Amino acid sequence: MSRFSVLTSRDNPQLKHAAKLAASSRSRKEDGLFVVEGVRLCMDALRSGLSVVSLFYTPAAKERYPEAVGELSAAAGEIYETAPAAFSKISDTATPQGVLCLCGIPPRAAVEELDAAGRYLLLEQISDPANLGTMARTAEALGLSGLVLSPGCCDPYSPKSLRAGMGALFRLPLYLTRDFPEALNCLREKGIQLYAALPRQDARKITELHFGPGCAVAVGNEGNGLTEDTISRCQPVTIPMGGRAESLNAAAAAAILMWEMLRENQG
Amino acid sequence: MSRFSVLTSRDNPQLKHAAKLAASSRSRKEDGLFVVEGVRLCMDALRSGLSVVSLFYTPAAKERYPEAVGELSAAAGEIYETAPAAFSKISDTATPQGVLCLCGIPPRAAVEELDAAGRYLLLEQISDPANLGTMARTAEALGLSGLVLSPGCCDPYSPKSLRAGMGALFRLPLYLTRDFPEALNCLREKGIQLYAALPRQDARKITELHFGPGCAVAVGNEGNGLTEDTISRCQPVTIPMGGRAESLNAAAAAAILMWEMLRENQG
Numbered sequence: 001m002s003r004f005s006v007l008t009s010r011d012n013p014q015l016k017h018a019a020k021l022a023a024s025s026r027s028r029k030e031d032g033l034f035v036v037e038g039v040r041l042c043m044d045a046l047r048s049g050l051s052v053v054s055l056f057y058t059p060a061a062k063e064r065y066p067e068a069v070g071e072l073s074a075a076a077g078e079i080y081e082t083a084p085a086a087f088s089k090i091s092d093t094a095t096p097q098g099v100l101c102l103c104g105i106p107p108r109a110a111v112e113e114l115d116a117a118g119r120y121l122l123l124e125q126i127s128d129p130a131n132l133g134t135m136a137r138t139a140e141a142l143g144l145s146g147l148v149l150s151p152g153c154c155d156p157y158s159p160k161s162l163r164a165g166m167g168a169l170f171r172l173p174l175y176l177t178r179d180f181p182e183a184l185n186c187l188r189e190k191g192i193q194l195y196a197a198l199p200r201q202d203a204r205k206i207t208e209l210h211f212g213p214g215c216a217v218a219v220g221n222e223g224n225g226l227t228e229d230t231i232s233r234c235q236p237v238t239i240p241m242g243g244r245a246e247s248l249n250a251a252a253a254a255a256i257l258m259w260e261m262l263r264e265n266q267g
Numbered sequence: 268m269s270r271f272s273v274l275t276s277r278d279n280p281q282l283k284h285a286a287k288l289a290a291s292s293r294s295r296k297e298d299g300l301f302v303v304e305g306v307r308l309c310m311d312a313l314r315s316g317l318s319v320v321s322l323f324y325t326p327a328a329k330e331r332y333p334e335a336v337g338e339l340s341a342a343a344g345e346i347y348e349t350a351p352a353a354f355s356k357i358s359d360t361a362t363p364q365g366v367l368c369l370c371g372i373p374p375r376a377a378v379e380e381l382d383a384a385g386r387y388l389l390l391e392q393i394s395d396p397a398n399l400g401t402m403a404r405t406a407e408a409l410g411l412s413g414l415v416l417s418p419g420c421c422d423p424y425s426p427k428s429l430r431a432g433m434g435a436l437f438r439l440p441l442y443l444t445r446d447f448p449e450a451l452n453c454l455r456e457k458g459i460q461l462y463a464a465l466p467r468q469d470a471r472k473i474t475e476l477h478f479g480p481g482c483a484v485a486v487g488n489e490g491n492g493l494t495e496d497t498i499s500r501c502q503p504v505t506i507p508m509g510g511r512a513e514s515l516n517a518a519a520a521a522a523i524l525m526w527e528m529l530r531e532n533q534g
Binding site: 130139242243 | 404407411510514515530
């Protein structure tokens with residue numbers, strides 16, 4: 001049975017809580033909750049089996065999206081019909097649709113459960129949430145098995161990551177590791193081939209490589225690349241580039257790497 | 268001989284003018300000027316041969332980046348040493364480096380001058396400046412010959428496009444067309460093979476195709492894709508995807524398309 005309330009004040013504690021979850025990765029981790037905004041993304045979350053803890057909607061949104069608000073209301077534990085002026089406090093967009101959920105962060109998947117025949121992207125200290133979201137979206141579209149994230153990566157449950165991910169972050173297996181070198185060791189013990197993507201001429205070209213089942217490519221921080229700790233555990237590979245020796249944007253590089261990892265299967 | 272002034276007030280007309288150029292594509296077109304912010308991007312603009320009309324810098328930036336400010340000062344027609352509080356009026360970033368130039372928009376390149384043996388990306392109504400900038404960056408890194416932009420594309424000289432482009436928009440040939448169907452006709456008459464990237468199963472897979480010299484692939488608007496007018500002039504092609512039938516982000520799709528266009532050359 002859901003609890004239903006009407007919120008009119010921007011100072012309402014429920015709104016303050018949601019705003020804090022939207023703004024702070026630490027709050028999300030402490031409470032095990034994150035914010036999902038917009039009709040499509042909320043429905044993606046629901047259909048992906050995430051638990052919808054609270055639903056906030058404006059009266060106008062209920063009129064405009066009756067089916068979605070109905071489905072979300074049936075699933076949510078707490079329902080808050082929220083005045084537009086109050087809703088703007090929790091919205092991350094200039095013109096909000098007026099639908100927002102708090103969802104439970106799913107339990108951490110363990111790298112021990114990785115598929116030894118899968119194809120993975122290993123992300124070390126990716127700092128831009130839009131890059132992380134775009135990588136997840138590309139990974140899902142191309143059919144990657146999942147993403148392995150180092151401890152220093154930005155939060156996949158931030159509003160910016162989720163927006164760029166277009167729902168992919170709900171559906172794609174995410175392995176949030178606490179110890180990245182140990183996670184890489186675990187993958188290697190499973191027989192998964194590990195590669196480090198480097199902007200280095202002397203590294204093996206990805207076009208000369210055969211990415212079989214059971215492979216993983218590591219992509220590093222936007223400014224600083226991969227750490228030596230990671231590189232030492234992987235075979236260095238590179239994206240050969242005919243143009244200027246400028247590096248690619250991390251999400252564009254990841255798109256090309258994932259494409260090559262799966263290219264033979266896409267025919 | 269450069270003119271030198273010290274600006275202290277946020278209401279200074281030169282600052283107002285720069286802020287207007289940063290905010291408005293129409294102002295940029297009317298005045299033939301655009302804003303370049305940050306030490307690296309300003310130096311990229313200078314080294315790419317763009318005309319540096321005005322330079323704004325804070326005293327702290329002059330101390331921190333003496334060489335860059337010196338080189339830019341030597342090139343600029345007007346130099347404004349600007350108080351930090353006033354500089355924040357023209358800056359697009361939360362923590363500005365304190366260096367900003369107004370540069371002249373280079374003359375439009377005509378599609379008639381396209382290289383018949385080149386490889387081009389045709390962009391129709393791309394609306395996200397970060398996507399446009401990222402595409403330019405990828406194009407330059409991989410060695411594409413240039414970008415052809417439809418009239419409805421976002422402005423490549425906006426601060427957001429330039430930031431994502433990391434200087435590539437200064438160096439890569441850009442063909443800003445006034446009539447896109449006519450431009451496609453012109454390319455076809457040159458013997459360039461035209462392809463339209465579509466999320467359609469029945470289109471030819473890019474993995475089955477040979478992209479020879481003289482080819483161009485059209486990528487459409489993030490939400491609505493390509494227009495019928497464009498599709499009718501091109502051979503439909505598609506990126507085969509093993510995952511969910513979700514579409515890729517436009518910049519990720521473009522990265523994979525450009526990679527395939529040039530893949531045989533990268534070996």
